Amino acid sequence: MTETMPVLDTDLSGLTVQDWHEGLDRIGDEHGYYERLGPEHAALFIDAGPRLLVTFETRDAIRRTPRALPRGFDAVARSGWSLLALISDGDGLFRAPRVWGYVDRLVDEGFFEDFERVLFYGHHAGGYAAAAYSVAAPGARVLALRPLATLDPEIAGWDRRHLGSRRLDFTSRYGxxxxxxxAASHVTILHxxxxxxxxxHAALFRRSNVTSLRAAHAGTRLEQILDQAGAIAPLLDLAMEDRLDRTAFARLWRAxxxxxxxxxxxxxxxESANRPEQLARLCRHGLTTPEAQQFARKLEALSAPARPASAAISRVG
Structure with a gap:
């Protein structure tokens, strides 16, 4: 591995999809490699240090970021970690034989054994992939946000959110x-x-090496909220260091x-639960935030006296 941290100041925002892939290819040529894994998947490896972050991300999510770079680039620049970013052009579940074969090859080559610590990270579908492929690196850490356990209809037939993905094979390799x-050293699940x-889905992860952390009322925006709060970087650092427990997460979650x-x-x-008193308290707190105007309008509407119903007008036929 390289002894010096690569300078990763590239900006791939605003490019066409083809130019964006070519930009990642250039980065791979300079700092590691970039490999297409069939028509819908790719792998970018940045060789930067003795610790490895493995992320599972979608092309669309990456291209929405300010520089259109995989999430782990910040960890490379901040902590000198190496990065293996698995990228999906589709649903982010990484259920493709070419991906299985690529991970098998890494295992055969002893790739993960070259690193002193390995952390797998992903959100939702990517969280599923992070957990599923962590078996390739025994002793690794896993940080999964809102992970799916499976979309096999025999097990998760109740989940109606990803009907198109049920056709995928969840019963064979890395299923x-x-x-x-x-085989993971520790698995942390946030939901x-x-x-x-x-x-x-989170409850299906029942092994003794799993810690489940509760992010109440985050809903589907968990990763977005953590991103905006600047909490993802410290979460990754804590997970890599085996220090991400309930107390540490509670401190970050206060943001x-x-x-x-x-x-x-x-x-x-x-509002949906018709809890006006709690809603009013929330709006009063919201007055101290950058969204104060929105909460002020809601608070004013809550404080306004109810209008009497209009009297019905009878018409004699």
């Missing part, structure tokens, strides 16, 4: 994620316990109190 984490589908996405989601939940 059932809760079984694939057996909203009030989001029923996510909570059921949600001033997060616009979190507060808007909680406001909608309280």
């Amino acid at each position: 059932y994620a809760p079984d694939m984490v057996d 909203d316990p009030h989001h029923a589908a996510d909570a059921i 949600r109190r001033n997060n616009a996405a979190y507060l808007r989601g909680l406001m909608r939940q309280l």
